[in-house]
Amino acid sequence: MKMDISxxxxxxxxxxxxxxxxxxxxxxxxxxxxxxxxxxYNGLSHRLGADKARAFSKTFKYLxxxxxxxxxxxxxxxxxxxxxxAAGVAGVAIGFASQTSLSNLISGLFLVLERPFKIGDRIEVxxxxxxxxxxxxxxxxxxxxxxxxxxxxxxxxxxxxxxNYTRYPIRRLDIDLSVSxxxxxxxxMRILREVVVANPSCFNEPEPLIFFKGFGDxxxxxxxxxxxxxxxxxxxxxxLLKDLKERFDRERIDxxxxxxxxxxxxxx
Amino acid sequence: MSxxxxxxxxxxxxxxxxxxxxxxxxxxxxxxxxxxxxxxxxGEICYALTTxxxxxxxxxxDVVGRAICPLLLENxxxxxxxxxxxxxxxxxxxxxxxxxxxxxxxECRLGYTGSFYPASLTFGRTSPEQAKDAQLVSEPRExxxxxxxxxxxxxxxxxQQF
Numbered sequence: 420m421k422m423d424i425s426x427x428x429x430x431x432x433x434x435x436x437x438x439x440x441x442x443x444x445x446x447x448x449x450x451x452x453x454x455x456x457x458x459x460y461n462g463l464s465h466r467l468g469a470d471k472a473r474a475f476s477k478t479f480k481y482l483x484x485x486x487x488x489x490x491x492x493x494x495x496x497x498x499x500x501x502x503x504x505a506a507g508v509a510g511v512a513i514g515f516a517s518q519t520s521l522s523n524l525i526s527g528l529f530l531v532l533e534r535p536f537k538i539g540d541r542i543e544v545x546x547x548x549x550x551x552x553x554x555x556x557x558x559x560x561x562x563x564x565x566x567x568x569x570x571x572x573x574x575x576x577x578x579x580x581x582x583n584y585t586r587y588p589i590r591r592l593d594i595d596l597s598v599s600x601x602x603x604x605x606x607x608m609r610i611l612r613e614v615v616v617a618n619p620s621c622f623n624e625p626e627p628l629i630f631f632k633g634f635g636d637x638x639x640x641x642x643x644x645x646x647x648x649x650x651x652x653x654x655x656x657x658x659l660l661k662d663l664k665e666r667f668d669r670e671r672i673d674x675x676x677x678x679x680x681x682x683x684x685x686x687x
Numbered sequence: 688m689s690x691x692x693x694x695x696x697x698x699x700x701x702x703x704x705x706x707x708x709x710x711x712x713x714x715x716x717x718x719x720x721x722x723x724x725x726x727x728x729x730g731e732i733c734y735a736l737t738t739x740x741x742x743x744x745x746x747x748x749d750v751v752g753r754a755i756c757p758l759l760l761e762n763x764x765x766x767x768x769x770x771x772x773x774x775x776x777x778x779x780x781x782x783x784x785x786x787x788x789x790x791x792x793x794e795c796r797l798g799y800t801g802s803f804y805p806a807s808l809t810f811g812r813t814s815p816e817q818a819k820d821a822q823l824v825s826e827p828r829e830x831x832x833x834x835x836x837x838x839x840x841x842x843x844x845x846x847q848q849f
């Protein structure tokens with residue numbers, strides 16, 4: 420079979436080469452966009468923080484890719500205005516279909532600008548508690564203490580009550596204590612103060628607070644509030660409770676527990 | 688106003704290989720931690736130290752295991768300076784030792800420029816005037832730069848009622 424060289428040339432010129440050209444241009448466009456986005460991220464992350472820098476660099480990258488696609492379409496001789504006109508109608512349809520995604524996207528931008536938290540913070544939102552792993556365009560990822568990953572839509576973060584446990588470097592540790600009625604309240608408060616003063620992890624300032632809260636059903640109620648380095652919160656709580664128990668045992672101060680008296684009615 | 692503050696020192700164990708290798712460090716006295724500033728604003732976690740602010744060197748009694756820091760507090764305003772806490776940046780202090788075994792730090796100068804502005808911090812580059820012949824024992828952990836400013840003078844201590 421004789422191959423028609425002229426038909427092959429036409430095939431190559433009209434279809435194959437343009438196809439490879441488009442692919443090459445797209446690959447080049449994606450590569451350049453990624454490279455420039457990475458440069459932008461490196462430049463902005465020190466000034467604005469990792470989360471803001473990531474949001475800006477990703478937006479920049481997708482805009483660049485869009486520009487490459489538009490230039491490709493124009494280069495192919497397609498009328499952009501006709502496409503934009505059609506896109507106007509398609510835009511309305513897509514908008515209705517993707518309003519949740521758009522809401523997440525806009526909420527994400529507001530979160531990045533407002534900064535109620537940053538990467539590495541521990542937050543609690545809608546019952547989910549964990550460390551912020553990353554802030555993406557549509558959602559934020561939390562890593563839980565037991566190493567699970569929770570994906571929280573940005574819209575939920577924007578409209579829910581959010582607790583940031585690591586916003587400030589110090590935290591107040593509140594410990595409720597109950598002491599039996601046969602104890603001396605003034606003596607108990609003196610002992611609490613001595614235990615706190617002897618623990619170097621409890622801050623001198625702000626001053627520890629010791630309150631006699633009142634009388635419970637079975638005991639006298641006290642509140643011990645000390646300020647600590649938030650990175651040492653649990654360790655200080657443990658050491659403080661241990662010190663308190665040892666001191667109470669030494670001073671023979673009872674920590675009461677609920678007792679139930681059972682009466683046999685047979686002999687009534 | 689100038690006075691002396693005695694600061695407990697840390698002991699560093701190191702080996703002198705071609706490069707100094709620090710094996711461990713430990714305090715000669717465990718100080719309680721404290722917070723300088725408002726809990727929800729910029730501040731710093733510090734070690735708490737009380738001082739009688741002796742103005743005469745002869746009045747210093749508690750010097751064993753401590754470095755004597757000559758502190759100069761300058762009021763560069765026309766208003767009265769009342770302070771409750773001072774924050775000493777010990778990381779910028781060198782340690783010197785005199786022939787009698789006493790430890791000294793370089794002089795620390797705090798310049799008060801008003802309650803709304805940070806104070807200026809200046810550290811002496813040699814042993815203090817009170818210990819001119821002292822030998823350098825250790826360099827500061829962080830070399831002080833010129834033009835240092837920081838919130839180091841607190842005119843009141845934060846009190847939270849509940």
